Amino acid sequence: MHEFTLAELSHLLQKREISSVELVETCLERAEQFNDGLNCFISLFPEPALERARHADELIGGGKAGPLTGIPVVHKDIFCTGGFKTSCASKMLDNFIAPYDATVVDKLNMAGSVMLGKTNMDEFAMGSSSETSFYGPVRNPWDASRVPGGSSGGSACAVSARLAPAATGTDTGGSIRQPAALCGVTGLKPTYGRVSRYGMIAFASSLDQGGPITQTAEDAALMLAAMSGFDENDATSAEAGVDNYTATLNKEIKGLKIGLPAEYFSEQLERPVTDAITAALNLLEEAGASIIEIELPNTELSIPVYYVIASAECSSNLSRYDGVRFGYRCDNPKDIDDLFCRSRGEGFGDEVKRRIMIGTYVLSAGYYDAYYLKAQQIRRMLRDEFSNALKQVDVIITPTTPSTAFPLGARVDDPVSMYLSDIYTVSVNLAGLPAISIPVGFNDGLPIGMQVIGDYFGEARILNVAHQYQQITDWHKRVPRDYQ
Amino acid sequence: MSFNKTTVQDIAWLARLAIDDQSIAGYEKDLTDILALVERMKKVNTADIQPLAHPLEIDTQLRPDAVTEENQRDDFQKIAPAITDGHYLVPKFVE
Numbered sequence: 351m352h353e354f355t356l357a358e359l360s361h362l363l364q365k366r367e368i369s370s371v372e373l374v375e376t377c378l379e380r381a382e383q384f385n386d387g388l389n390c391f392i393s394l395f396p397e398p399a400l401e402r403a404r405h406a407d408e409l410i411g412g413g414k415a416g417p418l419t420g421i422p423v424v425h426k427d428i429f430c431t432g433g434f435k436t437s438c439a440s441k442m443l444d445n446f447i448a449p450y451d452a453t454v455v456d457k458l459n460m461a462g463s464v465m466l467g468k469t470n471m472d473e474f475a476m477g478s479s480s481e482t483s484f485y486g487p488v489r490n491p492w493d494a495s496r497v498p499g500g501s502s503g504g505s506a507c508a509v510s511a512r513l514a515p516a517a518t519g520t521d522t523g524g525s526i527r528q529p530a531a532l533c534g535v536t537g538l539k540p541t542y543g544r545v546s547r548y549g550m551i552a553f554a555s556s557l558d559q560g561g562p563i564t565q566t567a568e569d570a571a572l573m574l575a576a577m578s579g580f581d582e583n584d585a586t587s588a589e590a591g592v593d594n595y596t597a598t599l600n601k602e603i604k605g606l607k608i609g610l611p612a613e614y615f616s617e618q619l620e621r622p623v624t625d626a627i628t629a630a631l632n633l634l635e636e637a638g639a640s641i642i643e644i645e646l647p648n649t650e651l652s653i654p655v656y657y658v659i660a661s662a663e664c665s666s667n668l669s670r671y672d673g674v675r676f677g678y679r680c681d682n683p684k685d686i687d688d689l690f691c692r693s694r695g696e697g698f699g700d701e702v703k704r705r706i707m708i709g710t711y712v713l714s715a716g717y718y719d720a721y722y723l724k725a726q727q728i729r730r731m732l733r734d735e736f737s738n739a740l741k742q743v744d745v746i747i748t749p750t751t752p753s754t755a756f757p758l759g760a761r762v763d764d765p766v767s768m769y770l771s772d773i774y775t776v777s778v779n780l781a782g783l784p785a786i787s788i789p790v791g792f793n794d795g796l797p798i799g800m801q802v803i804g805d806y807f808g809e810a811r812i813l814n815v816a817h818q819y820q821q822i823t824d825w826h827k828r829v830p831r832d833y834q
Numbered sequence: 835m836s837f838n839k840t841t842v843q844d845i846a847w848l849a850r851l852a853i854d855d856q857s858i859a860g861y862e863k864d865l866t867d868i869l870a871l872v873e874r875m876k877k878v879n880t881a882d883i884q885p886l887a888h889p890l891e892i893d894t895q896l897r898p899d900a901v902t903e904e905n906q907r908d909d910f911q912k913i914a915p916a917i918t919d920g921h922y923l924v925p926k927f928v929e
Contacts, residue, residue: 449909542889556888585894654872665849672850674922679915686927687850695852703851707842707861708868710849724875726885731878733886766867782889806890
């Protein structure tokens, strides 16, 4: 039963053809069987999961079930889970038991889902390969010598290998969409403010957004409906009403205007990726959509702007880790400065330290205007480019990544080359727009992802486009050979 | 701009990060490379453009100034590295 989608499992549970306990047992067995090879989990919680599954079966038996009741989910280890270890894949939080649930976790619990465990990721979500984890790298189920993408690599890997039907992730510069693309699954980054950030460990507060990773757009719609909504505990949470995302999935896309930015099809894009996107666009045209060329001329600046803003915000957010109230503390500090400096120096990994230092530098006296202020000004230009383009078209389609999954270790010692792999995803975060990545083909056995970007709070529209594409293709149904 | 040993040490101190001597050369190179990437912004004329701090430009949500949570000090201190009598313990820094 591991190969079924969330929607299919939900149907089988409601009809009492399977029980949540059976389903959870199956997923846990597979997770334990395959985690040694994939390293996609930091923690598994078999006993609490089975207890919740038994409760879910009672609810279903009593006719009180919703679409997620009894469905196993895994949470990226960046979401606080009350009473359970929440490490953010860092030595700094290796001993951290969260005292409360993140709103996303709370909402998914209230919806009846069953948490199986917490997934591996880049440390503090800083990375594009899930290699910077304190717990070692995650592997790609399509080729274990390659990265799954990051930072939500463990979540994408778990869904791809069919260890869980759905996962949560977070996306600051592409961390849901890029691993979804490299693992051949569906990943949705909602509009900034759509999903509460309360209890989601902060990396860059003006960019971070939680969202689902699933097999299909339909499943993403079911997850997003449960995860979204205003939260008074998050001051940047949006009051906009939550749409009925599943109600519009089957709408025809006849007349849909798709914007195609030439800047996203530059020389660095690998030919098989271009071909897969072109083929997908042809199918959408056959379904009645029209393609309109648009311009996003400052796209290439999105990487520099992102690495200034994200690093600046991270240096501020991560100043809370001081070895005093929670988290890692160095041995035998000789004075207060030694306590701060060594706890942080020993508790953070290399990439986190690099970003804190860049952030500290760009915010330091004398450099603020040249870097941080400048980046915020270009951020407005990038945002306005998207806003203008979205006046002409309904959605924008681009590749999610310039290439398929790269080999483990290939970019980990060269931060700039790693950063450049985010070229197609970061500007969406800077603009705060929603975007979904869906599988649209393979090259040499490795999945290719396509990104559909929507207007603010236009999640229903991009889910509709993705679902319509998935009705006429089967890329999203492919399962890596070793995990069938 | 390129980072040298002194600038790396200065920034590490501002960020309260202890870094060992062997890794300084690596930081010099990495931070210099990252800054070179960032400096691509300089070619853009941003005169008269207002900075954008938040993608939606919505008003920050404020709650009524009322106590909504109970004191959970004991719970929070369960995960503290060192406490005594309800206080967090740190090395002495005031004479």
